[in-house]
Amino acid sequence: MAEKPKVAFYWCASCGGCEETVVDLAEGILEVVEAVDVVLWPVALDYKLKDVEAWQPGEVSVAFINGAVRLSEQEAWVKLLRAKCPLVVAFGSCAHLGGIPALANDKSRRAILANKYLHSPTVDNPQQVLPQEASRVNGYDLELPRFWDEVRTLDQVIEVDYYLPGCPPPSQSVLAAVEAILAGALPPKGSVLAPEKSLCESCPRKDSKEDRFSIAEFRRVATSIPDPQTCFLAQGYLCMGPATRSGCGERCLHGNMPCRGCFGPPPGTRDQGTKMLGMLGALGEADTPAAAAASADGLADPLGTFYRFSLAASLLNHSRCREEV
Amino acid sequence: MGQRITINPVTRLEGHGKIEIFLDDAGDVERAFFQVPELRGFETFCLGRPAEEMPRITPRICGVCPTSHHMAATKCLDDLWKVEPPPPARKLRELVYNTFMVEDHYIHFFFLGGPDFVVGPTAPPAERNILGVINRVGMEVAGKVIRVRRECRQLIETVAGKVIHPVFGVPGGVSRGIDEAQRTEFLKTAQLAIEFAQFALELFDDLVLKNDRYLDLIRSDAFSHRTYSMGLVDENNRVNFYDGHLRVVTPEGEEFARFPPRAYREHIAEHVEPWSYVTFPYLKNVGWKGFVDGPASGIFRVAPLARLNAAEGMATPLAQAAYERMYDVLGGRPAHATLAFHWARLIEALYAAERMEELLEDFDITSQDIRNVPTAAPEEGVGVVEAPRGTLIHNYWTDERGMLTRVNLVVATNHNAAPMAMSVEKAAKGMIRGGEVSEGLLNTVEMAFRAYDPCFACATHSLPGQMPLHITIYNAQGRRIRTIRRNP
Amino acid sequence: MTEERFEPRIAAFLCRWCSYTGADLAGTSRIEYPPNVVPIRVMCSGRVDPTFVVQALAAGADGVLVAGCHPGDCHYQSGNYKTMRRYPLLANLLEQFGIERERVRLEWISAAEGDRFAAVVRDLTEKVRALGPLHWKGAPPARYRTAPADREEVHAHG
Numbered sequence: 009m010a011e012k013p014k015v016a017f018y019w020c021a022s023c024g025g026c027e028e029t030v031v032d033l034a035e036g037i038l039e040v041v042e043a044v045d046v047v048l049w050p051v052a053l054d055y056k057l058k059d060v061e062a063w064q065p066g067e068v069s070v071a072f073i074n075g076a077v078r079l080s081e082q083e084a085w086v087k088l089l090r091a092k093c094p095l096v097v098a099f100g101s102c103a104h105l106g107g108i109p110a111l112a113n114d115k116s117r118r119a120i121l122a123n124k125y126l127h128s129p130t131v132d133n134p135q136q137v138l139p140q141e142a143s144r145v146n147g148y149d150l151e152l153p154r155f156w157d158e159v160r161t162l163d164q165v166i167e168v169d170y171y172l173p174g175c176p177p178p179s180q181s182v183l184a185a186v187e188a189i190l191a192g193a194l195p196p197k198g199s200v201l202a203p204e205k206s207l208c209e210s211c212p213r214k215d216s217k218e219d220r221f222s223i224a225e226f227r228r229v230a231t232s233i234p235d236p237q238t239c240f241l242a243q244g245y246l247c248m249g250p251a252t253r254s255g256c257g258e259r260c261l262h263g264n265m266p267c268r269g270c271f272g273p274p275p276g277t278r279d280q281g282t283k284m285l286g287m288l289g290a291l292g293e294a295d296t297p298a299a300a301a302a303s304a305d306g307l308a309d310p311l312g313t314f315y316r317f318s319l320a321a322s323l324l325n326h327s328r329c330r331e332e333v
Numbered sequence: 334m335g336q337r338i339t340i341n342p343v344t345r346l347e348g349h350g351k352i353e354i355f356l357d358d359a360g361d362v363e364r365a366f367f368q369v370p371e372l373r374g375f376e377t378f379c380l381g382r383p384a385e386e387m388p389r390i391t392p393r394i395c396g397v398c399p400t401s402h403h404m405a406a407t408k409c410l411d412d413l414w415k416v417e418p419p420p421p422a423r424k425l426r427e428l429v430y431n432t433f434m435v436e437d438h439y440i441h442f443f444f445l446g447g448p449d450f451v452v453g454p455t456a457p458p459a460e461r462n463i464l465g466v467i468n469r470v471g472m473e474v475a476g477k478v479i480r481v482r483r484e485c486r487q488l489i490e491t492v493a494g495k496v497i498h499p500v501f502g503v504p505g506g507v508s509r510g511i512d513e514a515q516r517t518e519f520l521k522t523a524q525l526a527i528e529f530a531q532f533a534l535e536l537f538d539d540l541v542l543k544n545d546r547y548l549d550l551i552r553s554d555a556f557s558h559r560t561y562s563m564g565l566v567d568e569n570n571r572v573n574f575y576d577g578h579l580r581v582v583t584p585e586g587e588e589f590a591r592f593p594p595r596a597y598r599e600h601i602a603e604h605v606e607p608w609s610y611v612t613f614p615y616l617k618n619v620g621w622k623g624f625v626d627g628p629a630s631g632i633f634r635v636a637p638l639a640r641l642n643a644a645e646g647m648a649t650p651l652a653q654a655a656y657e658r659m660y661d662v663l664g665g666r667p668a669h670a671t672l673a674f675h676w677a678r679l680i681e682a683l684y685a686a687e688r689m690e691e692l693l694e695d696f697d698i699t700s701q702d703i704r705n706v707p708t709a710a711p712e713e714g715v716g717v718v719e720a721p722r723g724t725l726i727h728n729y730w731t732d733e734r735g736m737l738t739r740v741n742l743v744v745a746t747n748h749n750a751a752p753m754a755m756s757v758e759k760a761a762k763g764m765i766r767g768g769e770v771s772e773g774l775l776n777t778v779e780m781a782f783r784a785y786d787p788c789f790a791c792a793t794h795s796l797p798g799q800m801p802l803h804i805t806i807y808n809a810q811g812r813r814i815r816t817i818r819r820n821p
Numbered sequence: 822m823t824e825e826r827f828e829p830r831i832a833a834f835l836c837r838w839c840s841y842t843g844a845d846l847a848g849t850s851r852i853e854y855p856p857n858v859v860p861i862r863v864m865c866s867g868r869v870d871p872t873f874v875v876q877a878l879a880a881g882a883d884g885v886l887v888a889g890c891h892p893g894d895c896h897y898q899s900g901n902y903k904t905m906r907r908y909p910l911l912a913n914l915l916e917q918f919g920i921e922r923e924r925v926r927l928e929w930i931s932a933a934e935g936d937r938f939a940a941v942v943r944d945l946t947e948k949v950r951a952l953g954p955l956h957w958k959g960a961p962p963a964r965y966r967t968a969p970a971d972r973e974e975v976h977a978h979g
């Protein structure tokens with residue numbers, strides 16, 4: 009009997025949703041367990057660094073790594089997995105692009121600590137105690153790891169062969185990826201394992217908009233009700249569809265909410281945010297600089313909207329010269 | 334100081350928990366610390382974002398209970414924009430929420446807590462996992478667990494858009510409704526869930542309650558803490574996961590406080606320690622007295638057992654009967670046995686399943702009147718729900734455009750952080766004497782821990798499940814003298 | 822006696838029909854303007870993807886000028902209107918990233934406005950000089966991605 013291929017799952021700064029999506033294969037999980045041997049899965053199996061160190065290079069065919077990278081410990085783990093596994097797949101938005109935790113790259117580490125432990129409305133902390141990397145309490149020495157100033161994508165730390173996008177990736181695309189790997193039917197290295205088109209191209213609402221339409225004014229779901237059939241952008245709600253890759257099953261759109269871009273930029277796009285910004289320019293109606301400025305001001309929080317999931321991977325990620333809240 | 338013991342579970346969620354145990358010269362436990370070594374800064378990086386995005390951002394705090402954050406955030410937006418959802422929207426939210434409680438509680442009971450009871454605390458470690466549970470209860474039951482979970486999660490996905498990180502919550506309602514065909518289909522899921530909840534309680538009866546050894550374990554002092562209990566209750570002081578007032582009872586079961594969510598800051602404060610990133614909430618009007626229990630210490634507990642303690646009953650008939658029975662067996666309310674959290678969890682799952690059915694039997698739930706658009710200017714909002722792991726509080730402040738200027742989140746695992754630290758210390762003290770570290774330590778500590786379903790480990794919900802632990806013992810000079818591993 | 826002065830680097834995206842010709846005119850008419858500008862000829866201001874502007878900043882520019890035909894004069898009819906709408910969005914975005922909006926400027930410069938081109942460049946150079954160099958927060962970490970996407974992009978927009 010031929011040995012089953014071995015696969016590893018690892019997580020860095022993860023919310024656990026990427027693990028749940030694997031569990032959500034439900035009965036389908038049996039299919040996976042049938043076909044492969046899961047040799048590392050910290051969420052469910054106890055394996056230590058030294059077990060992995062003992063692997064022969066190539067013995068484990070593929071490592072699926074989710075979560076962004078924020079601690080040296082995580083860096084050590086992913087470098088080791090890279091050295092041992094011929095294939096590394098960045099699993100989920102966090103590993104792919106930084107994900108939501110990377111919004112922290114917009115704030116300083118100092119502000120994060122101060123906000124949480126000094127200025128929180130419920131914290132009672134007259135001594136201004138902050139968690140310390142090393143502390144001594146009644147003679148006991150205790151340590152906490154230091155987290156980096158910034159959250160990184162997996163490919164900012166190691167070389168990545170494939171990307172499985174989404175927050176989290178849908179269970180079915182996990183299954184498809186595993187099958188493609190088993191069958192050796194993989195696209196060129198560096199590819200994103202999702203369709204080569206934008207979300208708008210597969211959106212059920214795509215025919216509801218005119219070929220050329222324009223946005224008179226931005227609207228927010230907080231203060232108005234989107235029509236459940238019409239294209240969000242055509243209604244004036246910011247929808248990241250044009251700057252997002254297809255493949256999620258249009259999940260949010262079925263929930264009658266606009267896309268926030270978790271599948272990352274569409275093919276051929278380096279930066280999801282500036283791509284979206286470029287699109288919006290084409291859709292506006294303003295024909296004077298003043299009107300254009302007014303309309304732009306109607307779009308609340310471009311950074312947090314355009315880069316909801318991709319701040320760590322953005323061109324501007326390192327531009328910040330400031331140290332304030 | 335003699336030895337120092339480090340327990341570093343590799344599992345993590347809200348950061349991986351880490352335990353440090355210090356022994357005195359005689360080799361007895363002096364002090365144990367429970368540390369959470371991660372901080373992600375949601376309160377800070379959400380600033381400047383539009384408030385209505387919070388139900389879509391905060392679920393990423395935890396992918397195991399994203400629905401709790403989604404719902405707390407959505408309710409916070411109602412309060413922020415001073416708008417009430419129309420009744421059908423409220424029912425849809427409650428439906429999604431109770432469905433989520435059902436599947437989350439089962440997965441915890443069978444896959445995480447189950448090994449302790451179903452297989453037994455003294456069974457060989459190799460069997461004390463989900464596979465052992467399956468062996469014991471049979472493939473048919475295991476298949477049922479998977480089926481209930483799948484159906485519940487499909488319901489959530491249909492109504493809320495996504496099951497992991499839902500999207501349907503908006504201020505004053507929800508973004509989509511359901512039709513009659515869906516209602517009838519979901520009703521079947523609800524009935525399956527009720528049936529299964531009853532079955533699970535029977536199983537618990539057979540395997541645990543009829544077994545004196547287990548019963549003694551549940552009642553044993555090693556796992557008890559006499560703390561205050563807190564939970565959401567409805568107007569009749571019955572358990573409610575989605576809405577109501579927060580009620581706190583004393584370790585003796587007297588009502589200590591009952592307040593609307595808005596008033597939470599008058600009652601709850603957080604203590605900071607330099608050795609953990611997690612804060613330790615306590616009752617402001619009692620005060621922080623350190624890691625001790627009793628009526629003079631402001632430490633309180635949340636999550637299933639605490640919720641049942643803090644209430645006077647369940648709002649549905651079958652769950653009410655189960656509630657009465659539990660307190661009969663445990664000798665009255667409140668109960669402090671940490672391991673009874675598992676029992677309480679099954680009673681709550683039964684209530685949630687009954688509530689699903691109630692909501693789905695009401696035709697109004699298919700109405701398309703699902704949104705009230707806010708007209709007031711936003712300012713401050715508070716949203717509270719009961720997450721599977723306890724009370725979850727979201728509190729936002731915005732400018733007049735609804736852009737966040739301040740965010741305060743007190744999550745379930747926060748509330749239980751101090752009790753967990755105490756339970757761990759108590760378990761360690763019971764197991765380590767004269768420098769002899771019992772092999773049973775690992776499992777006992779783990780059980781103390783697991784009863785709370787702590788968020789950083791709750792991903793062990795999933796598959797072959799026992800929390801991997803790794804204990805290292807150092808001598809006073811810091812040299813490693815012994816390592817114990819907790820896995821086969 | 823020379824004083825060390827900060828010499829900002831400015832990338833100028835100039836539409837070939839109007840602004841580039843205007844810049845040429847400034848040169849041939851020997852109108853003085855600071856040498857800090859690196860002109861980049863594009864077909865139309867509407868073809869200046871905001872990504873280019875950001876890439877220029879990331880590549881070391883301290884300021885960026887985007888110049889096109891006056892409204893109504895664009896050879897592709899609405900190219901410059903697109904640019905007009907993108908510009909404040911981009912400035913808002915850059916501001917959130919801590920990059921002063923004054924570092925990026927949009928101007929309409931016709932083929933005949935050599936003097937205007939020179940004046941704009943002088944003014945922008947002085948303003949950016951006053952702001953100082955654009956500080957990036959450390960070097961970006963090495964990026965290991967060899968995604969075809971990256972390479973394609975050059976053709977897609979180039």
Ligand code: SF4
Pocket residue numbers: 021022023024025026074075076099100101102103107108174175176177393396497
């Ligand atoms: S990609 Fe989404 S689901 Fe996966 S770890 Fe990140 S936040 Fe969680």
Ligand code: SF4
Pocket residue numbers: 207208209211212213214238239240241242247248249250261267
């Ligand atoms: S903009 Fe959004 S709603 Fe419109 S077609 Fe694209 S994905 Fe669909």
Ligand code: SF4
Pocket residue numbers: 174175207252253256257258259260261266267268269270271272
């Ligand atoms: S619609 Fe957009 S945000 Fe939602 S799952 Fe799909 S790609 Fe992600």
Ligand code: FES
Pocket residue numbers: 836837838839840864865866867888889890894895896897898900901
């Ligand atoms: S051709 Fe000059 S701006 Fe379009």
